[in-house]
Amino acid sequence: MLYLRDLAVLIAACAGLGCSSEVDSDTPTDTTQPPDPPAVVSAVFHSPETACSDPAVILCEDFETDRQSIWSDYEDNGFVVTANAALSGTSSMEQEYQLGQVSAGWLAWFFGDHPMGGTRTGEHFEEIFFRWYHKFQAGWPQYPPKMARVRSHYIGCDWCFAWAEHFWVHPDGRALSDPMSNIAAPNGTTLASSERWLGATDVDLSFADRGDSWVALEMRIKLNTPGQNDGRLTYWANGEIVLDRQNENLRGAYDGTTINVAMIDTYWNEGAPVAGLRRWYDNVVLATEAIGCAVPTIQKSTLVGQVAWEVEVAVDSPTHPVVWSSGTKAGDASEVQLSDDAGTFASGRSSCVLPDAGLVVRARHRNSIGWSEWTEWASLF
Numbered sequence: 001m002l003y004l005r006d007l008a009v010l011i012a013a014c015a016g017l018g019c020s021s022e023v024d025s026d027t028p029t030d031t032t033q034p035p036d037p038p039a040v041v042s043a044v045f046h047s048p049e050t051a052c053s054d055p056a057v058i059l060c061e062d063f064e065t066d067r068q069s070i071w072s073d074y075e076d077n078g079f080v081v082t083a084n085a086a087l088s089g090t091s092s093m094e095q096e097y098q099l100g101q102v103s104a105g106w107l108a109w110f111f112g113d114h115p116m117g118g119t120r121t122g123e124h125f126e127e128i129f130f131r132w133y134h135k136f137q138a139g140w141p142q143y144p145p146k147m148a149r150v151r152s153h154y155i156g157c158d159w160c161f162a163w164a165e166h167f168w169v170h171p172d173g174r175a176l177s178d179p180m181s182n183i184a185a186p187n188g189t190t191l192a193s194s195e196r197w198l199g200a201t202d203v204d205l206s207f208a209d210r211g212d213s214w215v216a217l218e219m220r221i222k223l224n225t226p227g228q229n230d231g232r233l234t235y236w237a238n239g240e241i242v243l244d245r246q247n248e249n250l251r252g253a254y255d256g257t258t259i260n261v262a263m264i265d266t267y268w269n270e271g272a273p274v275a276g277l278r279r280w281y282d283n284v285v286l287a288t289e290a291i292g293c294a295v296p297t298i299q300k301s302t303l304v305g306q307v308a309w310e311v312e313v314a315v316d317s318p319t320h321p322v323v324w325s326s327g328t329k330a331g332d333a334s335e336v337q338l339s340d341d342a343g344t345f346a347s348g349r350s351s352c353v354l355p356d357a358g359l360v361v362r363a364r365h366r367n368s369i370g371w372s373e374w375t376e377w378a379s380l381f
């Protein structure tokens with residue numbers, strides 16, 4: 001029989017930054033019969049997330065450590081790191097609106113050919129993927145218009161920009177794309193403050209349906225070839241395309257600066273109608289390739305003499321339909337990524353797993369004699 005010395009070791013190891021896979025297991029272990037089931041099964045979003053090690057990633061920010069050195073422009077106004085909510089680790093960026101509040105904080109990252117420097121200075125980015133997780137608390141009477149934006153600031157005028165793509169929100173919670181160009185004419189090269197709005201498009205996403213839930217949001221900005229209408233704006237929500245604007249022309253024939261600013265912001269033009277409404281951002285990633293959702297890691301207690309193990313994730317319902325299975329994993333590991341690479345999703349199931357998706361998990365492991373029983377189903381997070 002396996003005796004776990006202290007399950008709190010695992011819980012404590014996972015409570016902070018980055019969850020350790022080193023979980024003590026105690027002897028004696030009776031290897032003449034199958035083991036008891038694993039005692040702890042849970043999932044966490046590691047910090048930094050897996051995507052951050054990809055060379056296509058320009059920057060990652062999950063608010064778990066102080067990275068203000070790469071925050072290019074930050075206005076507080078109540079927009080601060082908090083421990084009140086988190087997708088990864090224990091922290092996120094929170095805005096809690098005061099009654100009537102308009103200016104409500106922002107955070108911008110400069111990169112590439114931005115005239116004021118930033119990350120990967122001097123590179124030119126013709127296509128960018130910008131992903132973040134966002135959560136509105138439940139019960140908003142109406143929604144603030146600002147969410148995120150991507151721009152090209154140009155040389156010679158610090159805060160002037162050639163064009164901007166805005167991920168904005170209608171008062172009723174529906175998302176919209178609202179690009180604007182400061183190129184004076186559709187295929188011109190002259191930079192001006194012309195605010196030539198290119199046409200707003202509703203996004204197939206409403207935050208009113210997703211109160212108190214994290215949503216993985218991702219924007220693709222692909223610049224047009226100068227002088228051609230071949231740009232593209234694509235949005236994803238929880239891994240599904242919710243906007244795809246093709247044949248766009250953000251920059252006309254201007255071939256100066258490229259994509260060089262990404263920003264999250266919480267401005268509320270009309271002012272917050274009530275006090276105390278809160279929203280959160282976490283797990284921001286900027287990359288040159290599609291990012292997708294953060295991948296949680298499932299962990300269990302270790303087993304001395306383990307030769308294989310297996311995990312299943314299911315819907316929290318009486319019949320527990322399985323949505324992901326690791327299959328049999330040989331060896332003595334005690335954690336696995338809940339991903340397409342490490343297991344199999346049931347047909348039609350999204351690989352974007354959210355902490356509030358109503359999923360449960362179970363595991364079993366085996367020694368040289370045989371398998372343990374499965375654990376009871378437990379909440380995935």
Ligand SMILES: [Ca+2]
Pocket residue numbers: 062063064086087088089090091092282283
């Ligand atoms: Ca975090």
